[in-house]
Amino acid sequence: MTFPLGYTGVVSGLVSGLIFGYALENAGFASACKLTAQLRFQDWAVFKVMFTAILVSATGLYLLQALGLMSASDIYIPTVFLWATLLGGVGVGAGMSIGGYCPGTSVVAFCSGRLDGLMFFLGLVLGTVVFAGAYDWLKPMLEALPGPQAQTLPQLLHLPTWAVLAILFLVAIAVGRMTRRASDAMPASPATAARGPMPQGS
Amino acid sequence: MTPQPRPLWNPYLAGLVLGLGLLLTFVLTGHGLGASGFTTALAASASKTLAPSATAANAYFGPMTASHNPLDSWITWEVIGLALGALASAVFAGRFRLSLDGPSRLPRARRLALALVGGAVSGFGARVSLGCTSGLGLSGSAVLATAGFLFLIGFFGAGVGIGLLMKRYWQ
Numbered sequence: 031m032t033f034p035l036g037y038t039g040v041v042s043g044l045v046s047g048l049i050f051g052y053a054l055e056n057a058g059f060a061s062a063c064k065l066t067a068q069l070r071f072q073d074w075a076v077f078k079v080m081f082t083a084i085l086v087s088a089t090g091l092y093l094l095q096a097l098g099l100m101s102a103s104d105i106y107i108p109t110v111f112l113w114a115t116l117l118g119g120v121g122v123g124a125g126m127s128i129g130g131y132c133p134g135t136s137v138v139a140f141c142s143g144r145l146d147g148l149m150f151f152l153g154l155v156l157g158t159v160v161f162a163g164a165y166d167w168l169k170p171m172l173e174a175l176p177g178p179q180a181q182t183l184p185q186l187l188h189l190p191t192w193a194v195l196a197i198l199f200l201v202a203i204a205v206g207r208m209t210r211r212a213s214d215a216m217p218a219s220p221a222t223a224a225r226g227p228m229p230q231g232s
Numbered sequence: 233m234t235p236q237p238r239p240l241w242n243p244y245l246a247g248l249v250l251g252l253g254l255l256l257t258f259v260l261t262g263h264g265l266g267a268s269g270f271t272t273a274l275a276a277s278a279s280k281t282l283a284p285s286a287t288a289a290n291a292y293f294g295p296m297t298a299s300h301n302p303l304d305s306w307i308t309w310e311v312i313g314l315a316l317g318a319l320a321s322a323v324f325a326g327r328f329r330l331s332l333d334g335p336s337r338l339p340r341a342r343r344l345a346l347a348l349v350g351g352a353v354s355g356f357g358a359r360v361s362l363g364c365t366s367g368l369g370l371s372g373s374a375v376l377a378t379a380g381f382l383f384l385i386g387f388f389g390a391g392v393g394i395g396l397l398m399k400r401y402w403q
Contacts, residue, residue, distance in 0.1 A: 033258075033259045034258060034259055034260065034261060034262035035259065035260055035261075036261070036262060037260045037261060038261050038262075038306045039306070039309075040309045042257075042260040042261055042306070043306045043307070043308070043309025043310040043312070043313060044309050044310070044312065044313040044316075045256075045260075045313065046253065046256065046257040046260065046261070046265060046310050046313060047265075047309065047310040047311060047312060047313020047314040047315075047316070047317060048313040048314075048316060048317035048320075049249070049250075049252075049253030049256065049313075049317065050250070050253055050254075050257075050265050050310070050313065050314050050317060050366075051313065051314040051315060051316065051317025051318035051319075051320075051321065052249075052317040052318070052320060052321045053241075053246055053249040053250040053253055053317075054246075054250070054314075054317075054318060055317070055318040055321035055322050055325075055327070056240060056241040056246055056249075056321050056325070057240060057241060057243065057246035057247075057250070058240040058246075060318065060322065060327070061333050062333040062334045062347075063333055063334075063336075063402070063403075066391075066395055066398075066402065067402075069388075069391045069392050069394075069395025069396070070395050070396060070399050070402070071392075074243075075240075075243040075246075078243035078244060078247060079243045079244075079246045079247040079250060080247070080369070080370060081247065082243070082244050082246075082247020082248060082250075082251060083247045083248075083250035083251035083254060083370060083374070084251070084370065084373045084374050085247075085251065086247065086248055086250075086251025086252060086254075086255065087251045087252075087254040087255045087258070087264075087374035088373075088374050088375070088376055090251070090252075090255040091255065091258060091374065091375065094259070100259070104262045105258060105262055105263075105375055106262055106263035106264070106375070107372075107375050107377045107379075108362065108363055108367070108368055108371075108372045108375075108377050108379040108380065109362075109379060110377065110378040110379035110382060111361075111362075111379075112382070114360050114361055114362070115361045115362075115368070115379045115382045115383050115386070116361075116382050116383070116385065116386040117357070117360055117361070117386065118357045118358060118359070118360035118361020118362070118363070118368075118383065118386070119357070119361055119368070119369075119382065119383035119384065119385065119386025119387040119389075119390070120357065120386040120387070120389065120390040121353055121354065121356055121357015121358070121360055121361070121390070122354050122357040122358055122361070122364055122365060122369075122383075122386075122387055123357075123386060123387035123388060123389065123390035123391035123392075123394075124350075124353050124354075124357070124390045124391070124394050125350045125351065125352075125353040125354025125355075125357060126350065126354065126365075126387075126391050126395075127350075127390070127391045127392075127393075127394035127395035127397075127398055128346055128349055128350035128353060128394065128398070129334075129346055129347045129348070129349060129350015129351050129353070129354065130333060130334050130335075130346075130347060130350060131347075131350070131351070131354075132267075132354060132364055132365040132366075133267035133268040133271055133354060133355070133358060133364040133365070133366065134265075134266075134267035134314065134364065134365060134366040135365075136351065137267065137311060137314055137315050137318065138314070138315075138318040139333065140315075141315045141316075141318040141319040141322060142318060142319070142321075142322035142327055142328055142329075143322065143328050143329045143330045143331055144331055144332065144333045145330065145331070145332050145344070146332055146333050146334045146343055146344060146347040147333070147347075149344050149347035149348045149351065150347040150348070150350060150351035150354070151271070151351060152348060152351060153347065153348040153349065153350060153351020153352040153353075153354070153355060154268070154271040154275075154351045154352070154354060154355035154358075155271055155274055155275045155278060155355065156275075156348070156351070156352045156355065157351065157352035157353060157354060157355025157356035157357075157358075157359075158268075158271060158272050158275035158276075158355045158356070158358075158359055159275050159278075159279055160352065160355075160356055161292070161355070161356045161359040161360070162275070162276070162279070162290050162292040162293045162359075163290070165290070165291050165292035166291050168360075169291070172360065177378070177379070177382075178378060180378055181377060181378055181379070182375070182376045182377055182378060183376045183377075183378060183381065184376060185378075186378050191376065194376055
């Protein structure tokens with residue numbers, strides 16, 4: 031048997047989503063305070079959670095493919111468009127620093143009782159309607175800027191996959207050590223982190 | 233009846249569980265997790281209900297709503313799972329509470345307005361990049377896609393820039 035299994039029905043969607051939501055809420059990603067504290071460099075949890083998840087998943091995919099259990103060509107790789115991908119990221123990043131969330135975490139926030147999460151979610155729908163309204167005007171710009179040919183980091187950097195994974199591991203370890211030292215030096219940081227998990231009502 | 237909420241997970245443990253869940257998603261389906269695909273389908277459906285002829289004529293929503301029912305999409309069920317998983321976690325841990333998060337130094341009405349504006353900017357941006365933090369930042373980077381890391385550079389660049397400007401509105 032080779033992976034992926036091609037289960038794209040209701041059950042696989044629900045199971046994947048349940049784990050996703052359970053992990054995000056337990057990470058504290060339901061709170062705009064906690065999420066944006068990363069953008070102010072007051073709390074490194076967002077970086078640590080995201081980077082660990084990327085590394086675990088990327089390593090697992092690499093091992094499954096190296097063992098011949100997974101066919102790489104059946105794994106979806108999003109296409110890169112240099113300016114559209116970058117500027118879209120700028121929009122989603124700006125949205126988080128203004129509104130406190132990103133699309134997925136606004137759902138998590140609302141489901142933990144936060145009303146600003148619901149407002150953010152309604153904003154997402156509104157922004158999508160605005161995009162659709164401006165699509166005729168935007169389309170030539172988005173399509174006129176094709177991305178680099180290299181669709182993956184190993185192709186872009188001309189390195190084997192294991193070397194890219196090793197570099198990412200080193201980045202994760204370096205950031206982990208640097209931010210541990212920073213929080214030791216600044217007694218204010220642990221207090222900020224401790225405030226994160228509490229529901230913010232005030 | 234509501235005891236002290238349980239502490240959050242250690243970030244590395246949360247990352248491990250999230251990463252294994254993402255890996256399971258790839259093993260089951262061949263693609264990763266997402267979120268903005270659902271809000272796009274929802275926006276198209278809402279637009280179709282409110283303005284059927286304008287939606288059918290629209291170059292973006294038209295083809296999307298012509299033959300497509302959101303309930304047939306994997307991502308709709310994934311986002312329903314996301315909502316249920318987050319709700320279960322919040323309730324089990326004693327963290328569910330009706331509340332208003334956001335910049336605590338601003339009045340409530342302005343916090344809600346900022347959330348709406350931020351959501352609109354985010355929704356627009358996620359259509360420009362064809363994905364959001366889940367679909368590109370997390371799932372794209374997990375397959376070592378150039379698009380995933382490029383998205384994260386834009387995301388953290390703008391987020392940190394505007395985040396530091398807004399710092400005084402937070403505690």
